[in-house]
Structure formats: C-alpha cells, structure tokens
Amino acid sequence: MAREKKNSESLSGVDRWNATEGAARPKAARKGRRGRKSDPRRRRYASTLVVLLAVLVACVVAFTPVGEKITQGLDIRGGVSVIMTASKPDGSAPSADDMATATTIVQNRVNSLGASETTVQKQGDKSILIQIPGATDANQAIKTIGQTGLLEFVRLDEIGDADALAKINAGTEDVKLKSGTYTPFMTGSHIDSVQVGQSGNSLSGDYAVNIKLDGTGSRKFADVTGELAPTNGRIAIVLDGVVKSAPAVQSKISGGEVSITGKFTLKEAQSLKTVLDSGSLPVTLKYSESRVVGPTLGQDSLTQGVVAIAVGVAIVVVYLFVFYRGLGLLTLGSLAVFGIVYLGILAALSHFGLFALTLPGLAGVVLTTGSAADSSILVLERFREEIRMGRGVRAASVSGAKHGIMTSLDADAVQLVTALALFLFAIGSVKGFGLTLALGIACDVITMFCFKAPALRLLALGTIERHPVFWGVDQDLAEAKRRQDAQAKKGGVRNA
Amino acid sequence: MRSHFAHEIPFIQHRRQLLGLSVVLVALAVVGLVARGLVFGIEFQGGTEIDFTNTGSVTIAQMRDALSDAGEKDASVQTTVSDAKSGFLVRTGTTDPSTANRHAAAAAKALGLTSENYTVTTIGPDWGSDVTRSSALAFCIAIALIIAFVSVRYEFKMSITAVVALLHDLVITLGVYAWTQTPITPNVVAALLTIMGYSLYDTVVEFNRVNENAKQLRDGVHRTFHQITNFSINEVIVRTINTTITAVVPVICMLALGGSTLKDFAFAMLVGELLGTYSSFAVASPLLSIWKTSEKKWKRLEEKYGWDAVDTPSEPVAAKDAE
Numbered sequence: 001m002a003r004e005k006k007n008s009e010s011l012s013g014v015d016r017w018n019a020t021e022g023a024a025r026p027k028a029a030r031k032g033r034r035g036r037k038s039d040p041r042r043r044r045y046a047s048t049l050v051v052l053l054a055v056l057v058a059c060v061v062a063f064t065p066v067g068e069k070i071t072q073g074l075d076i077r078g079g080v081s082v083i084m085t086a087s088k089p090d091g092s093a094p095s096a097d098d099m100a101t102a103t104t105i106v107q108n109r110v111n112s113l114g115a116s117e118t119t120v121q122k123q124g125d126k127s128i129l130i131q132i133p134g135a136t137d138a139n140q141a142i143k144t145i146g147q148t149g150l151l152e153f154v155r156l157d158e159i160g161d162a163d164a165l166a167k168i169n170a171g172t173e174d175v176k177l178k179s180g181t182y183t184p185f186m187t188g189s190h191i192d193s194v195q196v197g198q199s200g201n202s203l204s205g206d207y208a209v210n211i212k213l214d215g216t217g218s219r220k221f222a223d224v225t226g227e228l229a230p231t232n233g234r235i236a237i238v239l240d241g242v243v244k245s246a247p248a249v250q251s252k253i254s255g256g257e258v259s260i261t262g263k264f265t266l267k268e269a270q271s272l273k274t275v276l277d278s279g280s281l282p283v284t285l286k287y288s289e290s291r292v293v294g295p296t297l298g299q300d301s302l303t304q305g306v307v308a309i310a311v312g313v314a315i316v317v318v319y320l321f322v323f324y325r326g327l328g329l330l331t332l333g334s335l336a337v338f339g340i341v342y343l344g345i346l347a348a349l350s351h352f353g354l355f356a357l358t359l360p361g362l363a364g365v366v367l368t369t370g371s372a373a374d375s376s377i378l379v380l381e382r383f384r385e386e387i388r389m390g391r392g393v394r395a396a397s398v399s400g401a402k403h404g405i406m407t408s409l410d411a412d413a414v415q416l417v418t419a420l421a422l423f424l425f426a427i428g429s430v431k432g433f434g435l436t437l438a439l440g441i442a443c444d445v446i447t448m449f450c451f452k453a454p455a456l457r458l459l460a461l462g463t464i465e466r467h468p469v470f471w472g473v474d475q476d477l478a479e480a481k482r483r484q485d486a487q488a489k490k491g492g493v494r495n496a
Numbered sequence: 497m498r499s500h501f502a503h504e505i506p507f508i509q510h511r512r513q514l515l516g517l518s519v520v521l522v523a524l525a526v527v528g529l530v531a532r533g534l535v536f537g538i539e540f541q542g543g544t545e546i547d548f549t550n551t552g553s554v555t556i557a558q559m560r561d562a563l564s565d566a567g568e569k570d571a572s573v574q575t576t577v578s579d580a581k582s583g584f585l586v587r588t589g590t591t592d593p594s595t596a597n598r599h600a601a602a603a604a605k606a607l608g609l610t611s612e613n614y615t616v617t618t619i620g621p622d623w624g625s626d627v628t629r630s631s632a633l634a635f636c637i638a639i640a641l642i643i644a645f646v647s648v649r650y651e652f653k654m655s656i657t658a659v660v661a662l663l664h665d666l667v668i669t670l671g672v673y674a675w676t677q678t679p680i681t682p683n684v685v686a687a688l689l690t691i692m693g694y695s696l697y698d699t700v701v702e703f704n705r706v707n708e709n710a711k712q713l714r715d716g717v718h719r720t721f722h723q724i725t726n727f728s729i730n731e732v733i734v735r736t737i738n739t740t741i742t743a744v745v746p747v748i749c750m751l752a753l754g755g756s757t758l759k760d761f762a763f764a765m766l767v768g769e770l771l772g773t774y775s776s777f778a779v780a781s782p783l784l785s786i787w788k789t790s791e792k793k794w795k796r797l798e799e800k801y802g803w804d805a806v807d808t809p810s811e812p813v814a815a816k817d818a819e
Contacts, residue, residue, distance in 0.1 A: 075615075075757065078612075082593070083623070085620070085622065085623065085626075138597050138601075138611070138616070139594065139597050139598060139601060142593050142594050142597055143594055146593075146594060286620055286622065287591075287592065287593050287618065287620045288619065288620040288622065288623030288626070289539075289617070289618070289619050289620065289623055290593035290596075290597075290616070290617065290618040290619075291615065291616070291617045291618075292593075292597055292600075292615065292616040292617075293615045294610075294611055294612035294613055294614055294615060295612055296612040297547075297549060297612060297613065297614070297615055300549070300755065301754070301755035301757065301758070304578065304753050304754050304755050304758065305750070305754055305755070305758050307749075307753050308746065308749040308750040308752070308753040308754050308758065309746060309749070309750075311749045311753065312745050312746025312747075312748075312749035312750070313746065315745045315749070316741070316742045316745050316746065319741060319742070319745070320738075320742070323738065359755070359757035359758060360683055360686070360757065360761070362758065363683070363687070363750070363757070363758055363761035363762070366746050366747065366750050366758075366761075367687075367690060367743075367746075367747075367761075367765065369746060370742055370743035370744075370745075370746050370747070371694070371743070373739075373742040373743075374739040374742055374743060377735060377738045377739055377742065378735065378739075381734065381735045381738070407701060410649065410697065410700075410701075411694070411697045411701075413645065414642055414645060414646075414693045414694065414696065414697045415690065415693055415694060415697075417638060417641045417642055417645060417693065418638045418642070418689050418690050418693045419690070421634045421637045421638035421641065421689075422634050422638070422686050422689065422690075424634075425630055425633045425634040425637060426630050426631055426633075426634040426682065426686065427626060427627060427630045428539065428627055428630075428682055429682070429683070430631070430634075430682045430683060430685070430686045433683070433686050433687075433761075434686070437690065
C-alpha cells in the first residue's frame with residue numbers, strides 16, 4: 001500500500017486522490033465509481049464494447065457448430081482434387097467458349113460418377129478444377145475424368161437389354177446401357193461440327209441441333225436412316241454408355257447434314273450440342289495436378305493443426321500473463337475476440353460458397369494468430385513505456401493505444417501486401433493461405449479498434465491505477481517517479 | 497528513457513563480431529547452395545508424391561520393395577513421423593495421375609495399408625512451369641511493394657539497409673534448405689514471403705526508434721550514432737523478444753504436431769522468423785549505424801566521444817546523462 005501511495009505522487013492531484021482512496025478504502029472507491037458513471041469517456045468505451053459484444057454473439061451463432069458451418073477443403077475432407085489444363089491441338093489459346101464447353105463436358109463425366117457435392121469450375125484462363133469429396137475409388141474417378149467422352153450412335157432395335165429399352169420408350173432420361181448389350185453403328189469421331197439453330201419451321205420458335213458428318217459418317221448415316229425411315233425407327237445417342245437422346249428418323253439423310261428436331265428450347269438444344277461435342281472435345285485436357293487424400297487422413301491433419309494452434313495459443317497466453325500480469329487478460333480477451341470474429345467471417349464466406357478451409361489456409365490462421373498477439377504486445381509495450389515517461393495511466397492508455405495501433409497498422413499493411421499478392425498472383429493451393437492471411441489481418445484491425453483500445457482505456461479509468469501491482473505497471477510507475485526525482489535534482493534540464 | 501534491463505546489452509559494441517558471424521553464415525549458405533543445390537518440390541517440376549501415414553511396423557526396405565513391385569522403380573523414400581505415428585514420404589517422377597494412383601494402391605495393398613492411410617499428389621509436367629512463373633511473379637510483386645511501402649514511409653538509407661538485411665535472411669534461409677535438402681514447395685515460398693515482409697517491418701520499427709532518438713539527442717548531448725543505435729535497440733528489444741516468442745511458439749507447435757503440409761509452412765516460418773529477428777539487430781542496425789557514422793557530423797562525434805576514442809566508463813552512465 002505504501003508503495004502504491006508513493007507511486008501515485010507523480011500523478012495529478014485528482015488522480016492521486018482517486019488512487020489513494022481506492023487503495024485505502026475500497027468501499028468508498030466503489031461508491032466513487034458509481035458516481036463517475038456519467039463520465040462520457042467511460043460511456044463511449046463501454047458502448048463500443050457493448051456493440052462489439054452484440055457482433056460477437058452474432059458471430060458465435062453464425063459459426064456453431066464449427067464443423068458444419070465452415071466448409072472444409074478437399075485436403076481436409078479427403079477426396080479427389082484434380083486440376084486439368086486445356087490446350088488446342090494447334091497451340092493457340094483456348095477461347096472462353098471452348099472452356100465453357102469443356103467445363104460442361106467434364107461436369108457431365110463427374111456427374112456420371114454419382115458422387116455428391118462435386119465441384120467443377122474454371123480456374124484462370126485455361127484450367128478446370130474438379131473436386132470430388134470423399135471419393136472412395138480414386139482410380140475410377142481419375143480415369144473417368146480423364147477419358148475422352150465416347151459418343152456412340154445406336155439403332156434402338158440393336159439394343160439387347162429389354163429393361164433399358166422399355167425405359168427409353170417410356171421417355172426416362174439418362175438410361176444407362178450395359179456394355180456388350182448394344183452395337184453402335186457409328187462413333188462421335190465422324191462428327192465434323194455441331195451447331196444449334198432455329199428449326200425449319202421457325203414460326204414455332206423451336207430450336208434444332210444440326211450435325212455435319214464426315215464422308216464415312218455420312219455414308220453410314222445414310223444407310224441406317226434409309227433402313228429406319230419407313231418405320232420411323234429411333235437412333236439412340238449414347239455418351240459413355242448413357243442414352244442422352246433418342247430421336248426418331250423421319251427420312252433418309254444422305255448428305256451428311258443431320259438435323260435433330262423436336263420441341264427443343266435453346267437450353268435443351270445446347271445441352272444436346274454439348275453431348276455431341278463430347279466425342280470431339282474442342283480442346284485437349286491434360287492433368288496438371290491431382291491430389292487424392294484419404295478421408296480420415298485429412299481429418300487427422302485438421303485435428304493436428306487445431307491442436308497445434310490451441311497449444312501454441314495456450315503457451316503464448318501463459319507467457320504473456322507472466323510477463324504482463326493483469327494486462328495479460330487484455331491479450332487473452334483480444335485473442336478471444338479475434339478468434340470469434342475470424343470464425344464468424346469464415347462461416348459467412350462458407351455460407352456463400354466463397355471459402356473452404358485447406359491446410360495452407362490453416363497455416364495462414366496460425367500465422368495471423370501470432371500477429372494478433374503481436375499487436376497486443378505493441379499496444380501494451382507502448383502503454384507501459386508512456387507510463388515510464390511520466391504520463392499518467394489514463395493519458396498513457398489513450399496515447400499508448402493510439403501509437404501502438406499505428407505501429408500495428410503498419411505491420412498489418414506490410415502483411416496485407418504479401419497476402420494479396422499471393423491471393424491474386426499465385427496459383428494452386430497457396431491461394432488459400434493468402435486468403436486466410438488477409439482475413440486474419442482484417443480481424444486483427446477490427447479487434448484493435450473495437451476491443452483493445454476501448455478495453456485498455458476503460459481499465460485505465462479506474463482499476464489499473466488502484467491496483468498497479470495486479471496490472472503489472474508498478475515498476476513502470478516507480479521508474480517514472482525515479483526519473484522525475486532525478487530531474488528535480490538536476491534542476492529539470494530536459495523534459496523527456 | 498531506459499530499457500527493461502538494468503544495463504544496456506552492447507550490440508553495437510560487438511558489431512564486428514555480429515557482422516562477422518553473418519558473413520560466415522552467408523558464406524556457408526552460398527557453399528551449401530553451390531555444393532548441394534536446392535531441392536524443388538514436385539509442384540515445380542512435375543512428379544508424384546505419396547504420403548503414407550500410420551504405417552505401423554512397415555520398414556523402409558519393405559516400402560521400397562512394395563513400390564518397386566508396383567512399378568515405381570526410382571522412388572525416393574523418406575521416413576516421417578506425425579502424431580507419434582510413423583509414415584513414409586515417397587517421391588517419384590510419374591506425371592500421370594492414373595498410373596501414380598494405381599501404383600500407390602498396389603503398394604499399399606502389398607503392405608496391408610488401407611486407402612485412408614495415404615495421399616497421392618501428382619503434378620503434370622507443364623503445370624510446374626506455370627506454378628514457378630506465378631510463384632515468382634507473386635514473390636517479386638510482394639517484395640517490390642513492401643520495399644516501396646517502407647521507402648515511402650521511412651528514410652531511403654533505412655530501406656536500403658533493411659533490404660540488405662532481407663537479402664541476408666533470404667540467402668541464409670536458402671542455404672538452410674540446401675544443407676538440409678528440404679524440398680522447396682509453393683507453400684514454402686508463400687511462408688517465406690510472409691515472414692520476410694514481417695521481419696522487414698521489425699527492422700523498420702527499430703530504425704524508426706533510432707531516427708526518433710537521433711533527432712531528440714542531436715544537440716548538447718555527447719552521444720555518437722553508435723551509442724544512439726545501441727540504446728534504441730535496447731529500447732525495443734523487449735518488444736522484439738516478445739513478438740518473436742508469440743510468433744515462434746505457435747509455429748514450433750505446428751512443426752511438432754502438424755502433418756506434412758503444416759510442417760512445410762512451419763519450418764520455413766521458423767527459419768525465417770528467427771533470422772529476421774536476428775538480422776534486425778545484428779545486421780540492419782549495425783550497418784545503418786556504420787553508414788550514418790560515415791556522415792561528417794556523426795564522424796566528428798564518434799572520434800570525440802566514441803567507445804574506441806575515449807575510455808568511457810560503462811554505457812549505462814552515458815544513458816542516464818542523456819535523459
């Protein structure tokens with residue numbers, strides 16, 4: 001107690017009175033605190049914290065349960081992730097149209113695997129990313145994605161499977177044919193080009209799909225249609241063993257110009273065009289990257305990562321408590337706020353399908369957690385330094401937090417530059433690292449302004465002055481006092 | 497102003513030793529780079545990486561035999577430990593994912609491992625050059641932006657010395673990768689880039705303090721630039737130590753507990769972080785101090801009041817006078 005009183009001599013009269021009273025008569029101090037409730041600064045800091053609390057509650061609601069609300073990437077869920085890169089036979093860059101067609105074709109192939117929650121998306125100018133979570137037969141998946149679609153034309157009366165035939169006649173879509181039960185008369189390799197156009201009687205506004213065949217194809221088609229035309233027999237268009245369409249032959253087609261009509265909408269016609277294109281892909285797809293992750297393996301990695309973060313944070317917090325004593329609470333609080341806001345943002349992005357946590361992403365989380373602790377240290381160090389320079393606890397909390405935050409913002413800016421450069425320019429899995437890094441920095445900034453600064457200032461308005469030993473600033477106050485004494489002795493040459 | 501410590505730690509007094517150590521480290525790194533060379537991950541050159549975990553009592557010889565029987569004759573096999581379970585990291589030149597997966601499955605079957613126990617990553621031959629180009633692009637843009645940022649925010653001489661320290665970190669880190677023959681992956685590049693940006697900033701915080709103190713102590717106080725620098729380093733050293741600890745502890749945990757991807761990041765971060773902290777007081781500050789002392793004004797002060805010129809008693813006394 002005596003020491004506290006001595007320390008407080010360096011403060012202003014009112015501060016000293018408050019501090020002494022607080023230390024000597026706790027009861028009166030409580031009363032005093034009630035009396036100061038109307039202090040506008042106190043109200044401002046407190047209301048910031050209340051608003052923050054509301055945001056935190058919203059975040060917690062948004063991300064619980066964490067396992068479901070935050071999407072996990074393929075390397076964590078397990079599954080097959082493949083990047084394929086397109087190239088044209090003549091070496092020119094594939095056009096956006098080519099890529100769109102290729103993407104749709106790949107999507108069809110992936111769908112044929114029957115896996116759920118698959119993703120097929122264009123990446124960059126010429127790559128396609130395919131993700132199949134939890135795929136059990138990786139080999140099958142990779143083979144299916146990689147093979148050129150096999151397009152076949154089959155006479156319906158040459159399909160041996162009666163069940164399948166009945167389904168086709170009943171109008172069932174995507175009937176699967178067992179290999180060996182049918183004999184195609186022609187494959188897709190004889191197709192020169194496929195176009196969607198208005199059908200002949202354009203009044204109806206229906207669309208038709210026009211196919212141009214090569215010489216051999218034309219001859220075969222002429223023969224078959226010649227035989228089928230009298231009975232209006234049907235031809236099944238089969239892609240990778242699945243019947244995509246089965247138009248009836250109206251007349252013999254001999255010129256190699258086939259027109260498939262029906263009451264097609266534009267969309268239907270285009271989807272049929274895609275099927276027909278599959279046999280002759282506009283681009284060549286080559287494997288660029290393929291990752292096959294065992295389903296439990298990914299979960300293990302996630303658990304290891306989370307344990308690593310938890311242990312790391314625990315050690316850091318203990319260390320900060322030892323070093324900063326009561327002010328360590330502030331760091332603990334900042335880390336909690338940081339974590340909650342971070343998870344909230346990740347959950348929100350996951351909800352809109354913009355985020356999936358990958359292992360590189362997890363590394364980004366670890367790294368930014370370190371810098372979140374770092375920015376707390378910056379603020380606390382500056383706060384204590386300003387006390388040592390002879391500023392009162394309150395003044396130090398205001399200017400210390402301000403300067404500390406300025407420094408942290410600089411540090412964050414440097415990191416943000418790196419994060420964005422990685423996110424925008426790098427390709428592959430590193431992007432995930434850049435994204436979590438950038439998000440972590442944003443959370444750090446939010447934490448600084450909405451928690452660290454108001455909380456420190458609120459504490460400085462009362463309890464820190466009254467309990468300097470608990471809050472770990474007693475030595476700094478003593479240092480300020482020593483300095484002041486030394487200066488008084490020298491006659492106050494400098495005003496440090 | 498005083499640091500947390502009763503006495504200043506004489507960093508600048510030992511500048512020759514510190515810089516000497518750095519020169520030795522850089523030389524060792526260069527020797528490593530020339531003699532052993534860097535190993536690049538499959539992402540940069542194409543190939544297959546199979547990560548077997550929880551392999552129980554399978555020996556490296558059994559793994560080699562199984563792979564060889566499966567068709568991977570020239571596989572490089574390394575043992576790994578994650579989560580106290582042993583495993584293997586296999587690298588092969590196969591660039592066709594279908595083949596790679598078939599071989600991996602065959603080897604796993606021969607050894608009695610289930611498909612849940614391994615990860616197969618195959619990178620096509622052309623993708624590697626794309627990854628290399630985009631990584632290099634991201635690296636150059638990030639470094640250029642950081643340097644631009646520091647130059648705008650602070651003094652020119654400072655950004656030059658800071659960049660020298662950065663290059664020092666980079667060369668030594670690459671040396672570590674060469675000597676340990678740890679493969680460099682895009683993840684490593686990303687981690688290094690982040691840490692280096694961060695360390696560079698550490699240096700700048702220190703320089704900023706030096707700048708402030710130099711302005712404040714310019715007149716009347718007989719202090720040389722070396723003394724000011726040393727004093728400034730001591731002022732920020734607590735912050736530096738604490739931030740390094742808070743940053744390094746989670747990274748060490750990740751290195752100790754994480755799986756192979758996380759270890760990739762963690763190793764790069766650990767090396768970068770430690771070097772970055774070291775170089776900020778042992779390379780950047782002494783260099784700046786030496787450069788500044790060559791200026792006329794500071795040279796005169798150094799000749800008159802420097803540590804070498806007069807037998808000044810102990811530094812703390814000088815520090816107190818300054819207040």
